[in-house]
Amino acid sequence: MRRIAVEEAFITADILAGWRKVLASSDVEPGFAKLGGSLLKPSAAGTQLVSNLLDIGPGRIAHMDKVGIDVEVLSLTSPGVQIFDTDMATRLAAESNDALAAAIKANPTRLAGLVAVAPQDPAAAAREIERGKKLGLCGVIINSHTRSEYLDMPRYRPILEAAEALDMPIYLHPREPGPSMVTPYLDYGLYFATWGFSAETGLHAMRLIMSGAFDRHPGLRIVLGHMGEGIPYWLKRIDNRFAMQVKIGACEKLPKRPSEYFLENFYITTAGVTDMAVLKLGLDELGVDRIMFAADFPYEDDAEAVSFMDGANVTEEQRRKIYESNAVRIFKLKV
Ligand code: MN
Numbered sequence: 001m002r003r004i005a006v007e008e009a010f011i012t013a014d015i016l017a018g019w020r021k022v023l024a025s026s027d028v029e030p031g032f033a034k035l036g037g038s039l040l041k042p043s044a045a046g047t048q049l050v051s052n053l054l055d056i057g058p059g060r061i062a063h064m065d066k067v068g069i070d071v072e073v074l075s076l077t078s079p080g081v082q083i084f085d086t087d088m089a090t091r092l093a094a095e096s097n098d099a100l101a102a103a104i105k106a107n108p109t110r111l112a113g114l115v116a117v118a119p120q121d122p123a124a125a126a127r128e129i130e131r132g133k134k135l136g137l138c139g140v141i142i143n144s145h146t147r148s149e150y151l152d153m154p155r156y157r158p159i160l161e162a163a164e165a166l167d168m169p170i171y172l173h174p175r176e177p178g179p180s181m182v183t184p185y186l187d188y189g190l191y192f193a194t195w196g197f198s199a200e201t202g203l204h205a206m207r208l209i210m211s212g213a214f215d216r217h218p219g220l221r222i223v224l225g226h227m228g229e230g231i232p233y234w235l236k237r238i239d240n241r242f243a244m245q246v247k248i249g250a251c252e253k254l255p256k257r258p259s260e261y262f263l264e265n266f267y268i269t270t271a272g273v274t275d276m277a278v279l280k281l282g283l284d285e286l287g288v289d290r291i292m293f294a295a296d297f298p299y300e301d302d303a304e305a306v307s308f309m310d311g312a313n314v315t316e317e318q319r320r321k322i323y324e325s326n327a328v329r330i331f332k333l334k335v
Helices: 013-024 030-039 044-054 058-067 086-106 122-134 154-165 196-210 231-247 258-265 276-286 302-311 316-330
Strands: 004-010 071-076 111-113 140-142 170-172 222-224 266-269
Touching: 004 044, 004 316, 013 030, 013 044, 013 086, 030 044, 044 058, 058 302, 071 086, 086 111, 086 122, 122 154, 140 154, 154 170, 170 196, 196 222, 196 231, 196 258, 231 258, 231 276, 258 266, 258 276, 266 276, 302 316
Parallel strands: 004 071, 071 111, 140 170, 170 222, 222 266
Antiparallel strands: none
């Protein structure tokens, strides 16, 4: 079986330069000031990370060969263009999609990729999803909030409509919490992947569910990394407490239980989690057909991710689904 990894990051030189400009400006979002500052620090580790992110050519393929990953589904690294002004964000998203499509064309059996969009202009983002599909890209990357706003808000409906109509799954990827709630996360590094990423992205997913987005868009499919950003753990309690809140009139009833939307409209990936107890929870709650392998290169050790999945205590049929056939089906991979 092939090993397909579906949350693998890259950046373009222009977006990197844009990040540096934003970091040097006075109105940088406090979470990004910390995140960008730590990722781009001129240490040996920072330099290696940046060069890994920039390389989606021969260096990336050589690395995949070394680790034993057959296919990477690439996406613009977090927070991508979502920190730029609208025009710059829209332009740089399109340019990054062109660069990604060219990289895939050069290595069509090894690479696939997701469309980056600028949610700042929802109509343009919807058009870019359509253009990205024509370029051969197989889903959409959204790096969580944009200026503390979430995709359930009515102004973002064109993005959800386009993703649904074109049958492009949205990979809802973490970033640091937005300005409206980042303050308590700024201490102890909690804005980052230790806790803040999952809190932020889990909130985003829950807002989509609770807003009725999946009643308006029943065909919309969302992918969450990191074994579902904590939501599989909470499903029973979410249903239970939601029913109680509806009963006392604290929130609107939905046609389905929250967990039903999660189990029907979401997929999860193993990105960044090499823990058999958590994989087992995912298998129990979602079933094997909704779990895909991801390594989260270059932020995580992809050799460790491969060694975990190769040795995971699952059947060979389950391993094949998680490594290969689920990704082929969910992203309609041509490779
Ligand atoms: Mn990631």
